[in-house]
Amino acid sequence: MKKNLQREETFYESIIRKGYSRRDFLKFATYMAAFMGLENTMVGQLVKTMETKKRIPVIWEHFQECTGCSESFIRSDHPLVADVILDTISLDYTDTLMAAAGHQAESAKQASMKENYGKYILVVEGAIPTKDDGVYCTIAGRTAVEIIKESAAGAAAILAFGSCSSWGGIQAASPNPTGAVPVDAIIKDKPIIKVPGCPPISEVMTGVVLFYAMFGKLPELDDEGRPKQFYGKRVHDSCYRRPYFDAGLFAETFDSEEAKKGYCLYKLGCRGPVTYNSCGTIGWNGGVGFPIKSGHPCIGCSENNFWDNGPFYERLENIPGMGIEATADKIGKIVLGAAVGGAAVHAVATNIFKKKEIDENKEMGEINEQNLNE
Amino acid sequence: MKTITYNYKRVYVWELAVRFFHWTTVLSLTVLVITGFIIADPPSFNLNVEATNSYWFGYIRLTHFAFAYILIANVIFRLYWAFVGNQFANWRNFIPYTKKHWQNIAHVLKVDIMLMKDKNHNLSDISIGHNSLAAFSYFLMTLLFFLQAITGLALLADTSGWWFPKMFHWIVPLLGGDIPTRYIHHISTWFFLVFVVVHVYLVLYHDYVEARGEASSMISGFKFVRAERFRKIINKIVSTITKNQTNQSKAKKTDDK
Numbered sequence: 024m025k026k027n028l029q030r031e032e033t034f035y036e037s038i039i040r041k042g043y044s045r046r047d048f049l050k051f052a053t054y055m056a057a058f059m060g061l062e063n064t065m066v067g068q069l070v071k072t073m074e075t076k077k078r079i080p081v082i083w084e085h086f087q088e089c090t091g092c093s094e095s096f097i098r099s100d101h102p103l104v105a106d107v108i109l110d111t112i113s114l115d116y117t118d119t120l121m122a123a124a125g126h127q128a129e130s131a132k133q134a135s136m137k138e139n140y141g142k143y144i145l146v147v148e149g150a151i152p153t154k155d156d157g158v159y160c161t162i163a164g165r166t167a168v169e170i171i172k173e174s175a176a177g178a179a180a181i182l183a184f185g186s187c188s189s190w191g192g193i194q195a196a197s198p199n200p201t202g203a204v205p206v207d208a209i210i211k212d213k214p215i216i217k218v219p220g221c222p223p224i225s226e227v228m229t230g231v232v233l234f235y236a237m238f239g240k241l242p243e244l245d246d247e248g249r250p251k252q253f254y255g256k257r258v259h260d261s262c263y264r265r266p267y268f269d270a271g272l273f274a275e276t277f278d279s280e281e282a283k284k285g286y287c288l289y290k291l292g293c294r295g296p297v298t299y300n301s302c303g304t305i306g307w308n309g310g311v312g313f314p315i316k317s318g319h320p321c322i323g324c325s326e327n328n329f330w331d332n333g334p335f336y337e338r339l340e341n342i343p344g345m346g347i348e349a350t351a352d353k354i355g356k357i358v359l360g361a362a363v364g365g366a367a368v369h370a371v372a373t374n375i376f377k378k379k380e381i382d383e384n385k386e387m388g389e390i391n392e393q394n395l396n397e
Numbered sequence: 398m399k400t401i402t403y404n405y406k407r408v409y410v411w412e413l414a415v416r417f418f419h420w421t422t423v424l425s426l427t428v429l430v431i432t433g434f435i436i437a438d439p440p441s442f443n444l445n446v447e448a449t450n451s452y453w454f455g456y457i458r459l460t461h462f463a464f465a466y467i468l469i470a471n472v473i474f475r476l477y478w479a480f481v482g483n484q485f486a487n488w489r490n491f492i493p494y495t496k497k498h499w500q501n502i503a504h505v506l507k508v509d510i511m512l513m514k515d516k517n518h519n520l521s522d523i524s525i526g527h528n529s530l531a532a533f534s535y536f537l538m539t540l541l542f543f544l545q546a547i548t549g550l551a552l553l554a555d556t557s558g559w560w561f562p563k564m565f566h567w568i569v570p571l572l573g574g575d576i577p578t579r580y581i582h583h584i585s586t587w588f589f590l591v592f593v594v595v596h597v598y599l600v601l602y603h604d605y606v607e608a609r610g611e612a613s614s615m616i617s618g619f620k621f622v623r624a625e626r627f628r629k630i631i632n633k634i635v636s637t638i639t640k641n642q643t644n645q646s647k648a649k650k651t652d653d654k
Contacts, residue, residue, distance in 0.1 A: 246569065246570045247570045297575035332576045358587060
């Protein structure tokens with residue numbers, strides 16, 4: 024009975040019940056609106072929605088993963104953020120954080136999925152192994168493939184949290200021994216929002232959940248299925264070291280004077296120019312910093328296949344299957360050299376094999392030269 | 398000792414539009430390759446300046462993008478010219494879709510690449526415009542150009558405010574992200590370089606062996622073609638004109654005397 028009552032609560036009621044003041048609530052609404060990339064004028068609407076909207080049940084599945092995304096998620100810097108996610112939306116199942124365990128946990132999930140069929144959000148953390156009938160990841164005796172198919176059936180939308188569930192991640196890196204695939208390789212008939220990153224920024228994950236919870240629709244997605252407000256820009260384009268890039272001031276080694284001065288890390292293999300994320304704007308640990316700010320180049324953790332696009336400290340990655348150090352430029356130089364050499368050899372051969380024609384042309388030309396009028 | 402030499406006629410092969418296209422491509426390709434390699438692996442001068450006072454890398458990128466647009470416009474113009482230009486500029490030269498094309502490719506491979514003896518000495522084997530193999534290589538380079546342009550524009554799309562580069566952004570998810578897109582853009586550059594070496598060498602080869610103005614034709618537009626290859630009637634007209642001219646000049650000379 025009590026459970027049902029809670030489910031009828033709005034976001035606002037549950038926040039107030041927790042002992043927060045209305046002022047805290049308004050601050051939180053403003054804060055989240057900013058994170059979601061909404062306009063100022065939308066704050067009012069957000070407040071209104073939170074006051075009237077019922078909470079949304081969430082099922083959070085963990086497959087092949089390190090729980091790093093959950094760790095990042097619970098470290099949102101605004102206290103209300105974590106509260107909103109963990110209490111206000113009803114997180115009905117997440118085997119890492121929930122109190123129940125074993126059969127109890129599984130039956131709670133089944134009950135919630137049945138009760139909220141077609142309405143709940145499914146969060147997926149981790150890739151799904153498909154090789155050998157999916158035996159490489161089993162929970163409660165069932166494979167990840169089986170579980171995802173079951174939980175996705177009644178989901179209103181799926182949020183793929185982290186690079187593993189978005190792209191396959193490190194599990195799917197070559198040689199991919201378990202045949203790990205991302206969520207969208209298995210589930211085709213549901214809206215899937217990719218929130219890649221290893222892990223994603225906490226505020227980004229919260230922002231996406233809230234957006235859906237508030238507005239009941241998916242945020243605007245880019246061509247690759249990521250929410251535009253968080254993945255619309257390259258790290259490079261919001262990087263505070265960008266002026267050094269444009270000025271052509273680069274650090275070439277980590278121990279150099281240039282690195283100390285905070286020059287651009289482009290030549291140290293920074294993946295900022297090819298990575299879409301909010302690190303440069305939202306930042307990590309409450310906006311304190313992000314890798315580049317700490318002097319380390321971006322490794323592009325939110326990009327597809329980032330683990331295989333190494334080495335991390337080189338600008339140009341190795342060509343797969345061609346051995347180490349076989350970068351495109353080395354092969355290019357060899358091929359170009361071969362072309363020049365081939366042309367030289369051909370030129371010599373021409374003088375030998377085409378001697379007759381060349382001599383004939385020359386002879387005729389000489390005759391003509393002799394017969395010129397003065 | 399032979400007393401006859403071949404008679405050649407001057408033919409306007411490359412129209413001004415074609416030559417303009419050629420040299421604009423040369424210029425923009427040179428600039429694009431140089432700036433492209435600088436962008437891929439910039440030298441670090443690290444002059445003792447503040448970032449505020451320097452923008453050279455920004456200008457390198459600006460140059461790269463500007464010349465990319467010049468080359469794109471140039472190719473679009475040339476595609477148009479492939480339909481309105483003369484017979485040597487026509488698109489039919491570039492795609493080997495007939496038996497004739499393939500016979501010519503086989504001939505060029507045998508005689509010019511493998512340097513085998515040309516036993517038949519068939520005049521029609523010698524192409525007046527492009528030979529079919531060269532033309533086919535330009536067709537392949539056009540395809541490579543499109544790959545290069547689309548990957549380049551797709552990479553530019555997110556920082557551009559213009560709809561034109563944004564039109565090509567779809568290729569990024571298709572290739573699996575910015576990293577592979579950029580990689581393909583980089584590797585393609587080497588194909589252009591190899592093409593340039595082979596192309597320039599073969600132009601010089603033809604000029605040297607055939608001695609009919611292959612290299613200079615891209616400046617003047619004219620190539621020299623054996624008189625036997627013209628219609629008889631044209632030969633007659635042309636020879637009467639020349640005869641008249643010589644008669645006139647002879648008459649003039651006698652007058653002078």
